[in-house]
Amino acid sequence: MDIKKKADSLVRKFQTRNPFEIIQGLNVILVFAPLVNTRAFYQYFQRNNIIYIDESLTKQEQAFECAHEMGHMFLHKKANAIFMDTRTNFNSDKFELEADIFAMDLLVGDDVLSEYSSYNTEQLTRLLGYEKRLIELRLR
DSSP: OOHHHHHHHHHHHHTOOOHHHHHHHTTOEEEEEOOSSOSEEEEEETTEEEEEEETTSOHHHHHHHHHHHHHHHHHOTTOOHHHHHHHSOOOOHHHHHHHHHHHHHHHSOHHHHHHTTTOOHHHHHHHHOOOHHHHHHHHO
16 A cells, blocks of 8 residues: 555645544544653444543644554554564564654645645754654655
8 A cells, every 4th residue: 555645645635734633534542641751542342443642742743643653543553562572572663664654644635745845854854843763754
């Protein structure tokens, strides 16, 4: 599955890049809770998509984490990353990278990159408020 195509199709369908508005339209259960040792996670349970987000994060961090977990929901629905991380030697880095790519494709449109095409990575990082590594992923 092409990650960018999936993100772009959701933006077209819901006419927004706001992950909270998109998941509302998808009937995803969103839970804000005090999480320990994690910022957010996705769970597929009894045919329900559930995204948990740490309530202490800033609004922008919550939006990124929501988009990231949506990436897991669309790209890795049946993968239990928490189980893989804690109980196996399976390297889940590929899943995390793909979810980061999905999140940045969803949150930062081509129109924004086009508008600021003369900006370097550092400037985009400050302007958009995302980590440098995430901006670099989006620019690839």
